[in-house]
Amino acid sequence: MRTMMPKTLALLVGGAMLASASAHADRADWPENFTVGTASQGGTFFVYGSGWANFVADELGLSGGGEVTGGPTQNLALVHSGDMAFGLTTMGPASDAVNGKSPLAPGMVMDNVCAMFPMYETPFSIAALSSSGIESISDIPDGARIGFGPAASTSDTYFPAMLETLGVNFERRNGGWSDLGGQLQDGLLDVVAFAAGIPIPAVSQLEVQTDVNIIEFTEDELATVLDAYPVAEFTIPASTYSTLEEDARAVSMWNFAIAACDLPEDFIYEVTKLTMENNDRMRSIHRSAETSIPENIVHNTVLPFHPGAARWYEENGYEISDDMIH
Template sequence: MQRRTLLASSALAIAAPALVSQAFAQPRNAAWPRALNMGTAAPGGTYALYGPAWGQLVQEATGINVSFRTTQGPNQNIILVQRREVEIGMTTMGVALQAWNGQGDWTQGNRFRDIRALFPMYDTPFHGIALKRSGITSMALLAGKNVGVGPRGGTPGTYFPLILNTLGHRPGSVRFGSGSDMSGQLQDGLLDAFLFASGVPVPAFSEAETSGEINFLDFTPEEVTRLTSNFPELSPSTLPASTYRTAGRELRVVGMYNFAIGHRSLPEDLVYEMLKAVLGTQPRLRQAISAASETVAANAGKNTFLPYHPGAARYLREAGQTIPDNLILA
């Protein structure tokens, strides 16, 4: 609980000025908007902490007030950015690929072509936990069990049902909700396992460690091979044993990269300054949330399909990254 409290406190502290009234916002450029809205995610996941952290850096650098909207995660963030109900947000690249092509049930066949990539955030590893007393030690043992997978509109809520189905480990029921809610249901015996995908350490998993003995659930080598063959947006990875206090071993996972996104209508010079604020002062972001250790320009190549905003591409090229012309779209 202490680690979760420290993480949350750091993020809230860095985000506190965002609560100031928009009346006090003084953009550095009169042509810029006085306020920006950011889509984040439900409590218990990394977006809820990471979003306010980078939003505060943007606010300080631009003078624009940044406010935060709790959402169901990547899917809803994309919908909201497309509609300009928020101007900036965060998503995983698998969900972004579905959005761009209009694939996946949640898109209802619509192609979300007004979203633009801003900057790389961090990798999202898929893994899970179960109470030790449940006897569940692997994904294969989830067949017929009650499983929580986070918000319905989030990356784990979208992908874990597909992952389990592909592996043939079909649960008895799949439940959706915030990370903190899923963790509570696990402790209360309403769930047999809680599967999630987020920056690590997952705050809800770290909290669960302090409440009782848990098993960490990862994938076998054969399962990793099957998943990466069926989902090219997933890549094999490992989590060090030190990721969690009680894991006691390296975890074999599959991962998906996260990116900040924005609406294509954002001014080019504003987006340039936003990236300068985030990537140019990355150590500050890393102090607020450990997942930001991967928030560096060098990871821009993790995006191979979603067009970059011209302002983002300009900054990344100046930072030494190769951004193809066909991956830049106004």
């Protein structure tokens, strides 16, 4: 035994050193820092993306954070070009980007953008001051000043077209959600048409300070929009805002977190694992993360999944077809 102990110790120490070296090698090509493209301050993308970035950075021992951007359309371009490692986007703009129809880069097929995980549905909702007398879409007067969020955002891309389809004539205004909420309160806007996860921070803040109407779609308006645009039926629960007395009809698009396809597989595997296995922590960042669960990967029919993300899903019993993996 005395003659074997040193050899045993040597084997154990050697094995530990090899394991340590292997772990180090696995991270050798990881980025030392990362940035997440979000959207304007006051919107859910900013709160969700910044909180998620801090969570990932803390847990993986990296430097990372969220950055204000123009939203989903710009995030696709920033990730595709390698200017940002991660971004948050919506399926409508994602479909345009991979088909070379992005308004920011017409004709450019953005093929360096991969899906990581589902976030939540983005409801399209409308708010006006109660003092305006606007209680329905048909109440919106001709020439109304409507804020649609940042230029080229999901809201700005789809909401004006939806309202035009429903016969609304308006003056189009752009800006960050917080700014638009302030302009609505100050009487500089008549309506704000939001496309953002609920509760929208700007609306929650606004209804503390004044009376607000959350305007829902009628059944006919809902049917018209569902037939004409890549959206799904959605219900805004009455519990979302103190203003709502009952659930409100709306439409929505799904959001996904995206990554540059050329990022290391092991890195994206660990980021996906961390996110998908800690939903309690994600919900503490923003309650919309309740739907940031692996079962909802089925709502991505547009972007290929990053191989690192796909590996985690497949290891945990979630099927992804080969043609949906980069």
